[in-house]
Amino acid sequence: MVERRPDKTEVVRSMLTRTRLSLKLEYDNCIITFMNILNNSLTFIEVCAGCGGLSSGFMEAGFKPLLINELEKTFCKTLRKNHPGANIVEGSMLDLDLKPYKGRVDVLQGGVPCQAFSQAGERKGLDDPRGKLIVQFNKLIHDCEPRLFIVENVKGLTTHNNGETLKGILELFGNNGLYKVYHAILNAKDYDVPQKRERILIVGVHNSIQKEFTYPKKSDKIVLLKDVLTNVPESIYPPYPAHKEEVMKLVPQGGCWVDLPEDIQRAYMGEASIASGGGKRGIARRLSMEQQSPTLMTSPSQKQTELCHPIETRPLTVREYARIQTFPDSYIFEGSMAKQYKQIGNAVPVKLAYHLGACVKEFLGYK
Numbered sequence: 031m032v033e034r035r036p037d038k039t040e041v042v043r044s045m046l047t048r049t050r051l052s053l054k055l056e057y058d059n060c061i062i063t064f065m066n067i068l069n070n071s072l073t074f075i076e077v078c079a080g081c082g083g084l085s086s087g088f089m090e091a092g093f094k095p096l097l098i099n100e101l102e103k104t105f106c107k108t109l110r111k112n113h114p115g116a117n118i119v120e121g122s123m124l125d126l127d128l129k130p131y132k133g134r135v136d137v138l139q140g141g142v143p144c145q146a147f148s149q150a151g152e153r154k155g156l157d158d159p160r161g162k163l164i165v166q167f168n169k170l171i172h173d174c175e176p177r178l179f180i181v182e183n184v185k186g187l188t189t190h191n192n193g194e195t196l197k198g199i200l201e202l203f204g205n206n207g208l209y210k211v212y213h214a215i216l217n218a219k220d221y222d223v224p225q226k227r228e229r230i231l232i233v234g235v236h237n238s239i240q241k242e243f244t245y246p247k248k249s250d251k252i253v254l255l256k257d258v259l260t261n262v263p264e265s266i267y268p269p270y271p272a273h274k275e276e277v278m279k280l281v282p283q284g285g286c287w288v289d290l291p292e293d294i295q296r297a298y299m300g301e302a303s304i305a306s307g308g309g310k311r312g313i314a315r316r317l318s319m320e321q322q323s324p325t326l327m328t329s330p331s332q333k334q335t336e337l338c339h340p341i342e343t344r345p346l347t348v349r350e351y352a353r354i355q356t357f358p359d360s361y362i363f364e365g366s367m368a369k370q371y372k373q374i375g376n377a378v379p380v381k382l383a384y385h386l387g388a389c390v391k392e393f394l395g396y397k
């Protein structure tokens with residue numbers, strides 16, 4: 031079949047539409063930049079934003095979002111609901127073009143998935159299609175040349191492929207000296223969060239800034255579960271089946287399967303599982319009000335990573351999850367129960383993000 035060539039009118043019309051769109055973007059950007067100068071505020075762009083833990087903390091620290099991107103429709107609904115007026119761009123970060131923002135972005139950031147960047151044993155690195163999102167993030171750095179960029183990821187990235195994966199990413203992000211790249215593992219419990227949650231934070235500083243970056247200093251406060259699990263608004267959770275509830279009732283605060291009577295241990299775990307050893311302290315685990323929570327997962331009730339309420343015999347509710355991730359009670363999570371847990375479990379705790387944002391703000395010379 032021969033493709034019909036568009037006639038001249040169609041070509042001109044499409045050119046005009048594109049020009050109008052890009053002029054509108056330019057216009058919107060000018061207004062935002064102008065308002066930011068007036069308000070003395072810093073700007074950020076975020077990709078892979080999830081439900082907005084990292085972005086909420088940065089906004090709380092005084093940053094204004096120019097653009098927030100996320101792939102999942104439901105997560106974008108959450109972002110729109112909680113940040114009305116923000117420019118939420120739904121879709122893959124692979125389709126973003128940040129050139130129109132060049133020179134206007136203080137921070138470019140994101141929880142860019144990169145576990146598959148380079149599989150153990152292989153060293154395909156940047157040529158591997160699974161490394162695409164990291165390569166795209168680097169393209170976005172080139173597009174808008176932020177003063178500083180941040181990539182957040184799981185701690186496992188440091189040891190992945192014997193450290194080669196991280197080494198490759200740091201080298202790429204350095205862009206032959208355009209950015210000085212730092213990395214550190216931060217634990218949320220050190221930043222007013224009642225949760226042990228370690229994450230790697232990669233920070234790149236533009237070479238026009240002749241200062242060494244230092245990560246936020248640890249807070250003096252220690253926040254425990256008893257500080258956040260009181261007067262929590264009611265919300266949904268997946269109740270235990272009756273037989274599991276009977277078992278969980280026997281586990282004391284801060285305990286797990288090893289605290290069960292031996293016959294119940296055997297029935298719940300299975301002889302083979304007990305014999306194989308390895309601790310398995312996440313199984314039948316009940317949290318303790320006197321401690322911080324272990325890392326929240328994307329579901330509160332998985333066999334290997336049980337997160338039972340310290341006092342009541344049920345999994346943590348959605349709102350309790352949000353409290354532990356330091357979201358305010360007013361933050362609304364869209365979608366099914368499973369999606370709500372997933373969004374919260376994936377997030378950077380808001381208070382950790384706030385501390386990081388405040389530290390970056392000071393580093394960039396703002397009060």
Ligand SMILES: C[S@@+](CC[C@H](N)C(=O)[O-])C[C@H]1O[C@@H](n2cnc3c(N)ncnc32)[C@H](O)[C@@H]1O
Nearest residue numbers: 078079080081082083084101122123141377378
């Ligand atoms: C770890 S979560 C980010 C959590 C976020 N930093 C927060 O604090 O709430 C990673 C997110 O990346 C999103 N994602 C994955 N691939 C993407 C892509 N190609 N473009 C945009 N977002 C993507 C996922 O849907 C997920 O919400």
